Amino acid sequence: MDHFRKILADFPGRKVAVVGDIMLDRYIMGSATRISPEAPVPVVKVQPKSRDVLGGAANVAANIASLKGKASLFGFIGTDEAGRIITELAEHQGIEFFPSRAEMTTEKVRIISADQQLLRMDYEEASDKNFDDFNLHEDTLRNADIVVVSDYSKGTVTPELMQRLKSCGKRIIADTKPMNCNLFEGIYLLKINEKEASGITSIQDTYKSGENIRERLKCNVLVTRGSRGAILFDGSVKEFPATAREVYDVTGAGDTVLAALAISLAAGSSLDDAAILANHAAGIKVEKFGTLTVTLSELEKRIFKEENKIKTREELKEIISDYHKKGKTVVWTNGCFDILHQGHIRYLKKAAECGDVLVVGLNSDESVRQLKGQGHPRQNQDARAEILSAIEVIDYVTIFPETRVTSLMQYLQPDVFVKGGDYVESPEEHVPGKQLMDQNERAAIKAYGGKIRFIPIEVDISTSKIIQAIREGK
Numbered sequence: 023m024d025h026f027r028k029i030l031a032d033f034p035g036r037k038v039a040v041v042g043d044i045m046l047d048r049y050i051m052g053s054a055t056r057i058s059p060e061a062p063v064p065v066v067k068v069q070p071k072s073r074d075v076l077g078g079a080a081n082v083a084a085n086i087a088s089l090k091g092k093a094s095l096f097g098f099i100g101t102d103e104a105g106r107i108i109t110e111l112a113e114h115q116g117i118e119f120f121p122s123r124a125e126m127t128t129e130k131v132r133i134i135s136a137d138q139q140l141l142r143m144d145y146e147e148a149s150d151k152n153f154d155d156f157n158l159h160e161d162t163l164r165n166a167d168i169v170v171v172s173d174y175s176k177g178t179v180t181p182e183l184m185q186r187l188k189s190c191g192k193r194i195i196a197d198t199k200p201m202n203c204n205l206f207e208g209i210y211l212l213k214i215n216e217k218e219a220s221g222i223t224s225i226q227d228t229y230k231s232g233e234n235i236r237e238r239l240k241c242n243v244l245v246t247r248g249s250r251g252a253i254l255f256d257g258s259v260k261e262f263p264a265t266a267r268e269v270y271d272v273t274g275a276g277d278t279v280l281a282a283l284a285i286s287l288a289a290g291s292s293l294d295d296a297a298i299l300a301n302h303a304a305g306i307k308v309e310k311f312g313t314l315t316v317t318l319s320e321l322e323k324r325i326f327k328e329e330n331k332i333k334t335r336e337e338l339k340e341i342i343s344d345y346h347k348k349g350k351t352v353v354w355t356n357g358c359f360d361i362l363h364q365g366h367i368r369y370l371k372k373a374a375e376c377g378d379v380l381v382v383g384l385n386s387d388e389s390v391r392q393l394k395g396q397g398h399p400r401q402n403q404d405a406r407a408e409i410l411s412a413i414e415v416i417d418y419v420t421i422f423p424e425t426r427v428t429s430l431m432q433y434l435q436p437d438v439f440v441k442g443g444d445y446v447e448s449p450e451e452h453v454p455g456k457q458l459m460d461q462n463e464r465a466a467i468k469a470y471g472g473k474i475r476f477i478p479i480e481v482d483i484s485t486s487k488i489i490q491a492i493r494e495g496k
Contacts, residue, residue: 025295026295026298026299026325026326027326029286029289029290029291029295029299030289030299030318030321030322030325032289032290033089033090033091033285033286033289033318034090034091034318035090035091035092036091036092036167036285036288036289037091037092037094037165037166037167037168037288038083038086038091038092038093038094038166038167038168038169038170038281038284038285038288039094039096039162039163039166039168039169039170039192040079040080040082040083040086040093040094040095040096040170040172040284041079041096041097041158041169041170041171041172041178041179041183041187042078042079042082042096042097042170042171042172042173042174042178042179043078043079043097043098043128043172043173043174043175043176043177043178043179044076044077044078044079044080044095044097044098044099044108044121044127044128044178045076045077045078045079045080045081045127045128045129045130045174045176046074046075046076046077046080046104046105046107046108046127046128046129046130047074047075047076047077047081047130047132047273047274048072048073048074048104048129048130048131048132049072049073049074049075049132049134050066050068050072050131050132050133050134051068051069051071051072051073051134051135052066052067052068052069052133052134052135053066053067053069053135053136054066054067054135054136054140055067064135064140066133066135066140074107074111075111075314076108076111076112076115077130077274077277078097078128078172078174078176078277079095079097079170079172079174079178080095080097080108080111080112080117081274081277081278081315082170082172082277082280082281082284083095083112083117083281084111084115084117084315085277085278085280085281085282085303085315085316086117086170086281086284086285087115087116087117087315088115088315088316088317088318089281089282089285089303089316089317089318089321090318091284091285091288092116092118093116093117093118094117094118094119094120094159094162094166095112095117095118095119095120096120096122096156096157096158096159097121097122097178098121098122098123098124098147098151098177098178099121099122099123099124099127100123100124100125100126100127100147101123102126102127104126104127104128104129104145105121105127108121108127109121118162120157120158120159120162121157122151122152122155122156122157123152123155124147124151124152125147126145126146126147127145127147128144128145128146128147128176129144129145130142130143130144130145131143131144131145137347137348146176147176147177151177151178153180153182153183156183158183158186160190163187163190163192164190164192166192167192167288168192168193168194168195168284168287168288169187169190169192169193169194169195170194170195170196170280170281170284171184171187171194171195171196171197171198171206171209172196172197172277172280173196173197173198173199173202173205174199175198175199175201175202179198179202179205180205181205184205184206188208188209193209193210193211193287194206194209194210194211195209195210195211195212195213195280195283195284195287196209196211196212196213196280197212197213197214197276197277197279197280198212198214198218199218200218200221200222203222203235203239204239206239206241207238207239207240207241208239208240208241209239209241210241210242210287211241211242211243211244211283211287211293212235212239212241212242212243212244213243213244213246213276213279213280213283214235214243214244214245214246215245215246215247215248215276216228216245216246216247216248219231219232219235219243219245222235223235228245228247228253229253229259231245232245232253232255232259233255233259235255236255236256236257242254242255242256242293243255243256244279244283244297244300246275246276246279246304247264248264249264250263250264251263251264251265251301252279252297252300252301254293254294254297256293260294260297262297262298262301263301264301264304264305265301265302265304265305265324274307274314275304275307275308278300278303278304278306278307278315278316279300279301279303279304280300281303282296282299282300282302282303282304282316282321283296283297283299283300286299286300299321299325302321302324302325303316303321305324306320306321306324330411331410331411331416331417331418331419332407332408332411332418332419332420332421333418333419333420334420335420335422335430335433335434338381338418338420338434339433339434341418342379342381342434342435342436345378345379346437350377350378350379351376351377351378351379351437351438352377352378352379352381352436352437352438353373353374353376353377353378353379353380353381353436353437353438353440354381354382354383354431354434354436354438354439354440355369355370355373355380355381355382355383355439355440355441356382356383356384356385356422356427357382357383357384357385358384358385358390358393358394358398358399358406359382359384359406359409359410360390360398360399360400360401360406361400361401362409362410365479367413369442369477369479370382370413370415370416371415372440372477373415373440373477374415374416376438376440376475377437377438379417379418380415380416380417380418381417381418381419381420381434381436382410382416382418382419382420383419383420383421383422383427383430384403384406384407384410384419384420384421384422385399385403385421385422385425386403386421386422386423387399387402387403388423389422389423389424389425392425393425403421407419407421426460426462426463427463428460428462428463428466429466431463431466431467431470431472432466432469432470435470435472436472437472437473438472438473438474438475439463439467439472439473439474439475440474440475440476440477441459441474441475441476441477442476442477442479443476443477443478443479445457445458445459445476446458446459446476448464459474
């Protein structure tokens with residue numbers, strides 16, 4: 023992993039020139055609760071807000087910037103409102119922008135309800151672009167570490183443009199549509215998706231089509247395959263499995279891959295390592311909704327420890343809120359988990375089965391002492407948290423200082439609160455050998471609509487019994 027640390031540490035300041043079809047992605051948010059009486063279509067009650075983000079080649083540049091690279095952007099926009107917004111967004115994100123003028127700006131408008139896309143409207147220029155005044159700043163290109171071409175077949179990428187770019191003597195990587203693929207002969211790397219690879223070659227077998235493109239264009243080829251990862255053709259064939267834990271929205275994933283490839287190579291990465299980093303970046307992107315960028319911090323967390331499971335309560339609040347938006351059930355359980363044993367493992371596995379995501383609250387050292395007395399815990403909170411985070415069924419761990427989690431439940435609001443079978447929920451259920459659940463915790467969970475589950479204890483074992491057996495030499 024040390025070589026990845028070096029590569030990522032070299033991301034900041036790397037110069038990447040991005041050339042291609044610039045777009046504005048506009049998201050109009052609303053609610054659709056009824057069908058129109060005029061036609062069998064949903065009626066969307068538009069909310070007084072929309073979200074505008076950079077799209078196409080501009081999204082590639084935005085991802086370069088969010089990965090701490092220095093992005094320079096070249097392409098066409100109109101003198102219209104969409105062009106003005108793109109200019110402002112590029113400036114805000116620290117992108118060096120060299121716009122050329124066209125009749126209108128390419129714009130994709132998406133109508134969204136409950137995080138679902140209902141309709142997309144595309145505004146595109148039909149007339150030819152004037153390349154006589156194309157603002158391709160030669161000094162910026164010559165000073166770039168690498169050049170990226172993002173070709174959506176909207177008219178920006180032409181034989182003349184590619185000839186100019188190739189004459190700069192820089193490594194070029196590109197993403198294109200089948201109709202323009204021959205323009206990229208001799209570049210360093212072509213990234214293309216599986217469907218487009220088949221469209222170029224009329225070969226359905228991805229391994230054969232990828233190799234065919236490599237031989238025909240005399241360049242390295244990366245074929246992306248969605249949930250099945252990617253295949254690199256560079257004289258050999260190398261597969262990279264997908265890393266996404268959940269595919270939420272693939273919009274802009276190709277732009278993210280292209281950006282991550284570019285800045286990795288600019289930072290001195292090998293092609294293999296660049297493909298690995300780009301694959302992880304894509305995995306992060308598809309877990310987000312809409313055209314959103316991936317940050318260097320997110321990529322570092324994903325590469326090193328597949329995102330640290332140990333979170334603060336503030337981080338968990340945001341994470342749980344995001345899972346709720348996706349309709350996922352979040353399960354909470356808590357304890358000291360001092361000396362982990364078979365009973366703990368079985369209990370945690372059963373808890374994980376109660377929903378989609380398991381969060382474990384871990385008592386801090388001081389709260390354990392308050393609950394169990396001096397001499398406890400036997401392992402400090404950091405050690406206990408690290409051990410828990412290594413358990414596959416646990417998604418997140420958080421350390422809390424309180425002896426009761428009443429206020430924490432009110433703050434986080436998990437869907438299911440799990441207790442061990444040695445507890446009962448109410449005084450009416452109390453029987454010898456059982457402990458009564460704290461009634462303030464119970465009330466807090468019920469108040470926000472949470473459910474409480476009790477898991478039977480399957481094995482007669484406990485940390486105290488283990489410690490006693492050690493003391494007795496058993």
